[in-house]
Amino acid sequence: MEASPVTDMKISSVVPASMTGENKPRHLTAMDLAVKLHYVRAVYFFKGTRDFTIVDLKNITFPLLDLPCYDHVTGRIRLLGNKNPSAQAIPYIRCNDSGMRIVEAKVEGFTVQEWLDLDDRSIDHRFLVYDHVLGPDLLYSPLVYLQITHFKCGGLSVGLSWAHVLGDVVSASTFMKTMGQLMSTRGPSKPVYPKKPELTPHANGQVDDDGQAISIKKVESVGEYWLLSNKCKMGRFNIKFSLEQIDRLMAKYQSSSEVDILYALIWSSILNIRGEKDTNVITICDRKTSSTCWNDDLVISVVERKDEMTEVSELAGLIANERKEENGVIKGMIEKDRGYSDFITYGANLTFVNLDMCDELEIKGEKPDFVNYTIHGVGDKGVVLVFPKGKFARAVSVVMPEEELAKLKIEVNNMIM
Template identity: 40%
Template sequence: MGVEKLISDVRLSSVVPATITGDDKVHEFTNTDLIMKLHYIKCLYFFKNDVVEGLDIHDLKKPMFQLLELYYHASGRIRRSGGGDDGGRPFIKCNDSGVRIVEAKCRNKTIDEWLAMFMNDASVNEELVYDQVLGPDLGFAPLLFIQFTWFKCGGMSIGLSWAHVLGDAFSASNFLNIWAQIMAGQLPPQFLKKPTITNKFINSPLLLSPVERLPFFIKRVDPVGDHWKLTNTCKMQSHSFHITQKQLNQLIFKGCGTKVKPFDAICATVWKILAKVRGKYSSEPNIVTIIRRDDKSCDRKTTEVSSNGQVISIIEANNVIVSEADTSKLAKLIAEKVVNETRVVEDLMKKENGTSDFVVYGANLTFVNLEEAKIYDLEVRGKKPIFASYNISGVGDEGVVLVLPGPKNLNGKEGGRIVNVILPEDQIEGLKNEMREA
């Protein structure tokens, strides 16, 4: 049965903030927000039937009215300063246009059957998270979609499609976690206070040297106008690996040394493997991008409900043949030789007036550390999801590797890490074969 036949009975509706936001309120994007404009975060959670039994769409939508009082900018629509179609800097007009709710059914598969398919073909999960792109009618496009899909077994998945221009993966996770807290009646009243809007990019005190070249971690693309969609030069494919805790320990102790962190060990292993795969027909990836959580902003205040606070760094493997290097050497490079390029964005986008179009994920081979994302903190009726997964759409041709916390119990396997990759289609099979050996 084709994937297109697995999902049916799709219905769309909207939710708006519980109270009117007010006239003439806007949310200005930061420069880091705008450099992420062509990327979208896809969040997916699965809950068993005993957790969601008796819940209907009204129960699920009701907390969102309060949630959007806090995230009222997510209910707005994008406009441009100066009134130009493609020349003005984008911002959000906080006009309470709402976020989209998607209801769907999977009548032919249980959650267990779906997850079994997912471990063989990660693309099936795309059916459970709405395929969102901002534009071409940019002024009318919702900034996020939340999809609830009920399965044959009575279980349910929650899929969030979140425009990266709103904030990073940690912001998207916080959004859903707060929704669940409101639904459980557990959220303290102070969390429902509206944040103060600040124009973060205007009159910035940060003074940097002029940008003489594009930083290595981004790639300029042809102007997209009001259709914020990346066009790849090759077909991209997604795949997912579950590295159990036992396998992870073996990977660290045998290949990298006991002091290496799990993320660094995984990145080093995948980097070396992809260098082998790509080296057969093109040059090795000697420069990679690392995207991590900004520890200084990880405990975000209520007034900073969402932001692109991640740290973007690069690593150059100078005078190193990556495909032949010891994994421990690559892991050490990742741990010790990263160059933080995040601050370069401020000067670059100020010079461009926030109107140029770039790719970050996939400009180089990109590794994203989501180990500390609180994706298993989302609880419905006091129960955590049996499985959760995050992904990115709008990825450049060099590909992206996301490292996530592993499930508590998936087919009898506990913990470890989930590794989601999006790569050119012709590299996936080689990666799968090499990963089995590793």
């Protein structure tokens, strides 16, 4: 699908329901700066009639943004002078300085079911999530867009574009879950909202000032346009593993977890495509168990391939037993850098993200019929997102150079036959 089927787009702003101080800063941690060029994008689909309206969705954002844990969501990036005159200014978020953008749109040519029947799932993020990044007018760029799209016959989608500098994929899913809780709350019972993180200088582990992280990559300065320029055209596609296929894989590789097997299967497939030199190291993004909305709960690890290992069982064993966490080294590198350089995390190496901890959205007892996540602004090595297991299948979303996608489909199909 080349031409956009989306029409009648209208953009408005929402702000917290009550007045809060505008000049309150939220200082960015080293982990925030490691992911500042990345964006989380999600689309939630609801078929047919529902017990809530678009007006309900818009109205609930006012009390949502009023929660203390989300005062930074309505902020904008500001720049603090750096003591090093040759370095860039250090960015921070000035809370409640912008509001959140709401986009209303229509897709009149499809029902939700007809849309979901299409094979190309990249269209979800191309057309149903507002294409927003921070910059080039950095100081005037909102951090969050929410696109609500009407479909034919009453269905709708809710598309979230979330600057990763606010928090990771789990943080974004918790934001949406909290919105659903607010809409669903009746009577005296209160939902449990995310905690507001305590910002400490060295949160989430010790800082290593001497090491060099291999999970992140320094890139050419992007200035005030926070988006990576790729050397090749990147593409997206989703792979569905049926429960029968998952059971066969688990029976074949009994000593490994389901997620590790899927990581290893994709890693082995890409090794066959790219050769050994480009894919000897992978990055794995996990998360500490926490309900905070920030990036310091991310756990970033690397796994280095040994010798001639290419078999799924061997790679799964490495993933399970040989991960090296790099949070401390990342913090040491970025804090020592003092804001002079720009880095990427997703796609610096082939990167795997486990979405099992993502919260489910539920609005007045209704769950989405389908949810699709991706990461925008990924480096050329690509990213693989492993979705939670559904009733009938487990999905894997891949972002990688477009020229490799067809080859990857063939490799994966050969391995699961």
